[in-house]
Amino acid sequence: MSDATKKKTGKGELRETIVIIVQALLIALVFRTFAFEPFSIPTASMQSNLMIGDYILASKYSYGYSRYSLPYSEVPWNGRILGNSPERGDVVVFRPVPQSENYVKRVIGLPGDTVQMIDGVLQLNGEPVERERIGTGIDRDSTGVNLPIIEYRETLPSGVSYTIQEISDNAQFDNTSVYTVPPGHYFMMGDNRDRSLDSRSLMSVGYVPFENLVGKAQWRFFSITDNIPPWQVWRWPGNIRFDRMFTSVYE
Template sequence: MSDAAKKKTGKGELRETIVIIVQALLIALVFRTFAFEPFSIPTASMQSNLLIGDYILSSKYSYGYSRYSLPYSEVPWNGRIFGSSPERGDVAVFRPVPQRDNYVKRVIGLPGDRIQMIDGTLNINGEEVPRELVGEDIDRDSSGLDLPVQLYRETLPNGVSYVVQEVSDNAQFDNTSVYTVPPGHYFMMGDNRDRSLDSRSLTAVGYVPFENFVGKAEWRFFSINDNIPPWQIWRWPGNVRFDRMFTSVYE
């Protein structure tokens, strides 16, 4: 083959490689924008259901699309299209009104609901939500502080059941006034009740407009101890939690 032919072949292969890379990037962008978006769990607020160092996939199509579920929330667009409303018990990614960071919490209150905490027990519309003591554990937060916790299985009025953690029944948000959820808004709480900043703090999180939902948490696809960056592959042995990978958030 002549030098000119080799040069032409080389240019063709380079062009083909560039096309493949661009196509792959476009597919990844479309997938992230309209299908699933990955998020990491950096805090203890959803333990023991979502651990610090878990990586989850959030489905965009479950709740439809708004400017908060797109890559650029500064887009001048209000409202939401397609999808359905969140259900009580969903674990959802959302953007609190006063903040710019994404949060992951559980949907507890629907529009019009009355929510109250009494001695650590959740009450919805004047009815106590059943909780059953199922064990004890040691909970570690993102600063490495260990505290003993009691584990309760909580069952919402629609039958959704999950485990919550309580350090005590007399912490800051264990006894509250009644929260009345405004129309078009939702009340979000962490499963780690005494280590979660959520809708119980009206100034920090408050009621979450439906528009501010990013997506529904669906799957854990990776998990590693102590928030170790996943690209540090040399630290994987002994730190990757293989038993949590590729599991449903609702198991």
């Protein structure tokens, strides 16, 4: 084979490699934009369902698409296409109106609902939500502070059931006034009730517009203790939580 032929062959292989890489990047971009997007859990607000150091996949198609569910939320586009309303009990990634970062919380109030907390017990539309004590434990937040907690099984009127945590029943948001969820908005709360900044704080989170939903949390695909960066592979031994990997958020 002549030198000229070798050069042509080499250029052809390089061009083919570049095309494959570009195609792979485009596929990954399309997948992230329209199918699933990964998110990390940096705070304790959804423990013990979502632990600090969990990595989840949120489905973009579950609620349709808006500028908040696309890579660039600065796009001047209002509304939502192919929109499907979330159900009470869904765990949702969303962008609070006053904030610039995404939050992950559970849908508690639907448009038109009234929501209130009385002595730590959730009230929906004037009725207390079933809450069964199931145990005690220790909760560790993102700053390393450990506090004793009580665990409850909370069951919504629809039958959706999940574990919540309470440090006490007289913390800041354990007794509130009545919230009335506006049309087209949702009321979000964390499962770790006394360590969650959520819709109970109208100034910080408040009612979440349907347009601001990013996706529905579906799967945990990776989990490591103490918010250790995943790229620090030398710290994986003894820190990866294998029992949480590849599990449903709703188990």
